Amino acid sequence: MTVPQILDELGGVSRRTFYRWRELGQGPSAFKLPNGELRVWRSDFRTWLRQLETAA
DSSP states (O other), X not given: OOHHHHHHHTTSOOHXXXXXXXXXXXXXXXXXXXXXXXXXXXXXXXXXXHHHHHHO
């Protein structure tokens, strides 16, 4: 998933907030493509969301 797709799925979370979560180690696992763009596997995104639900 691209960062815009993730932000869309999260219902309007800002790009800055997403990157802040990553800086704090609280975001989903991601990897960089050779062109520098960030991607997240959909399965990792779903797992991350489930962990957030469990913690709440």
